[in-house]
Amino acid sequence: MIGEEDYDHLYKLVLVGDATVGKTHILSRYIKGTLPKAPTATIGVEFATRTVSLDAGCAVKAQIWDTAGQERYRAITSAHYRRAVGALLVYDITKPATFKSCQRWMEELRSNAEPDIVIMLVGNKVDLAEKNPGDRQVDFDAAADFASQQGLLFEEASAVTGANIKLCFDKLLKEIYNTTQHRRDREDDPTNNFQLQGRSSQTECAC
Amino acid sequence: MSEGCCLAPLFSALLPLQRLVALPVPSALKTWEKEEALDEAGRVRKWSSALSECPESLVSLCKDQPGLFKELVEAGVPSDLRWEVWKAALGGLRCGQGGQYQELLQRHSGWEPLIEKDSARTFLVLSVDDMGMHAHCLQNICKAYANLNPEIGYCQGMNFIVGLLLLVSDGAEEETFWVFAALMHDLELSGLYAGGFPLLRRYMDGFGQLIAAVLPRHSLRLQAEDIHLEEFLQSWYLSLFVTCLPKAAVVEVWDEIICLSGLPSLVPLSVALLECVPIDSQMRVKLKSLNEVVASKACAIAQFLRRSLTVGTLELSTRDAEVSRMQASPEAPQSIWDVSKHSTALAVMRGAAGR
Numbered sequence: 118m119i120g121e122e123d124y125d126h127l128y129k130l131v132l133v134g135d136a137t138v139g140k141t142h143i144l145s146r147y148i149k150g151t152l153p154k155a156p157t158a159t160i161g162v163e164f165a166t167r168t169v170s171l172d173a174g175c176a177v178k179a180q181i182w183d184t185a186g187q188e189r190y191r192a193i194t195s196a197h198y199r200r201a202v203g204a205l206l207v208y209d210i211t212k213p214a215t216f217k218s219c220q221r222w223m224e225e226l227r228s229n230a231e232p233d234i235v236i237m238l239v240g241n242k243v244d245l246a247e248k249n250p251g252d253r254q255v256d257f258d259a260a261a262d263f264a265s266q267q268g269l270l271f272e273e274a275s276a277v278t279g280a281n282i283k284l285c286f287d288k289l290l291k292e293i294y295n296t297t298q299h300r301r302d303r304e305d306d307p308t309n310n311f312q313l314q315g316r317s318s319q320t321e322c323a324c
Numbered sequence: 325m326s327e328g329c330c331l332a333p334l335f336s337a338l339l340p341l342q343r344l345v346a347l348p349v350p351s352a353l354k355t356w357e358k359e360e361a362l363d364e365a366g367r368v369r370k371w372s373s374a375l376s377e378c379p380e381s382l383v384s385l386c387k388d389q390p391g392l393f394k395e396l397v398e399a400g401v402p403s404d405l406r407w408e409v410w411k412a413a414l415g416g417l418r419c420g421q422g423g424q425y426q427e428l429l430q431r432h433s434g435w436e437p438l439i440e441k442d443s444a445r446t447f448l449v450l451s452v453d454d455m456g457m458h459a460h461c462l463q464n465i466c467k468a469y470a471n472l473n474p475e476i477g478y479c480q481g482m483n484f485i486v487g488l489l490l491l492v493s494d495g496a497e498e499e500t501f502w503v504f505a506a507l508m509h510d511l512e513l514s515g516l517y518a519g520g521f522p523l524l525r526r527y528m529d530g531f532g533q534l535i536a537a538v539l540p541r542h543s544l545r546l547q548a549e550d551i552h553l554e555e556f557l558q559s560w561y562l563s564l565f566v567t568c569l570p571k572a573a574v575v576e577v578w579d580e581i582i583c584l585s586g587l588p589s590l591v592p593l594s595v596a597l598l599e600c601v602p603i604d605s606q607m608r609v610k611l612k613s614l615n616e617v618v619a620s621k622a623c624a625i626a627q628f629l630r631r632s633l634t635v636g637t638l639e640l641s642t643r644d645a646e647v648s649r650m651q652a653s654p655e656a657p658q659s660i661w662d663v664s665k666h667s668t669a670l671a672v673m674r675g676a677a678g679r
Contacts, residue, residue, distance in 0.1 A: 136480070137441050155448035158480040160567070161558025164608070187438065187480045192520045193558065
């Protein structure tokens with residue numbers, strides 16, 4: 118366990134997706150390990166932080182902004198995309214409309230957040246499909262295809278059982294680390310742009 | 325009118341907290357409480373005696389004797405009378421034309437799925453065990469309102485307002501609908517939920533200006549901790565404090581808003597609440613769980629009183645600047661510090677004539 122304030126990098130993340138896909142549940146599961154006591158619609162934005170250590174030993178503090186999913190709230194939540202380096206874009210695998218919206222959410226993130234924002238696509242509520250396979254309305258493969266076409270990370274998860282929740286954040290943070298490290302290296306060594314870009318991202322998480 | 329008296333409604337907003345947790349009350353406040361804020365039995369006696377001398381209904385008492393009505397509300401509204409008092413303050417119940425509510429219920433607006441999802445979870449927040457009882461009414465009311473005012477439709481946050489109204493009306497669905505409609509229209513609550521959230525932004529700007537001036541240490545610490553006003557203010561305002569204060573306190577705050585000073589008093593009330601939050605590294609957490617903060621700090625009550633007065637004073641000084649800014653930019657949205665609304669809130673803050 119590392120101290121909350123003992124970190125090497127601070128990353129701003131946003132949680133986006135349609136209303137009722139489970140964004141706040143995912144955050145609560147990740148931060149507190151439990152589901153919200155009184156689950157309710159998020160009004161505007163909510164905020165949480167968690168400091169984690171990446172594989173290579175460096176600590177990053179994730180500053181996570183949970184946003185209201187209702188369309189109308191974008192007028193006040195999209196301001197929070199600014200300077201975000203990562204996003205969890207969540208849909209509900211039992212509701213195709215929430216998956217369809219991901220295209221629009223993604224475009225909005227890319228136009229308002231940092232240009233190289235790392236986006237993790239998360240198909241939430243897999244527990245429902247495990248209980249009753251007929252509930253699944255979005256194929257794993259269809260979502261995985263979409264993710265690879267758009268350059269998104271992808272996982273299916275369940276905030277209710279906790280399955281893959283930590284994994285989603287870990288993979289996202291690691292990828293952000295690699296991306297920003299990349300950028301830092303380029304900035305540190307402007308004469309040597311192209312060689313650095315060729316390095317494998319796997320070897321870069323070493324503080 | 326004395327200062328203590330003029331601030332009674334604001335003070336009463338916090339009294340229920342003390343009762344709930346049986347806090348030791350500072351001695352000066354104890355006296356004040358005995359003299360000015362009545363317990364439930366005292367409130368009932370005071371209202372009964374006023375109503376017995378006023379053979380007409382509560383509606384006419386409110387309309388014809390605003391001074392007395394204000395004095396009664398400041399002394400505290402008895403729980404059993406609250407629904408009737410709110411209806412009276414809103415000018416009596418306007419139930420629309422016969423069958424209009426039923427007709428509104430029949431139409432589809434497209435908001436149904438979201439409303440249904442929200443209605444089930446609203447009463448968890450309100451800590452009502454038997455949530456099935458009111459959830460259906462809440463759904464109906466939100467659906468009907470979306471049809472009554474399609475421009476506003478349904479916005480998450482409204483569910484908390486309707487939920488609390490249903491608890492106060494004890495599940496009187498159609499009446500609750502018309503009271504909600506009156507709040508949205510007459511009190512301009514709909515501005516909080518309209519597309520682009522114009523009123524919310526205006527109030528948040530007002531809050532930012534006020535705390536910078538009257539709570540500079542809080543303001544600086546919020547910045548230092550990188551706490552954004554949106555993190556707490558949006559839910560404070562869009563739920564009219566339902567999501568952050570205990571029910572008993574919320575209804576008293578609503579007494580103030582509905583019966584006396586209108587929606588702009590959200591701003592000074594929230595500034596006063598912020599002052600109850602200690603300036604430390606735990607501010608962010610504490611802003612999220614105000615219940616504990618307010619209840620655990622009896623001294624906050626005194627600060628609350630003092631600050632409310634200061635806020636009232638500050639409003640005067642910011643108004644001139646605001647007016648000149650508006651004149652320079654005629655396109656600018658109407659400010660919360662505009663003269664009419666501003667003076668209403670201010671009048672109450674200072675104990676001058678009611679509205």
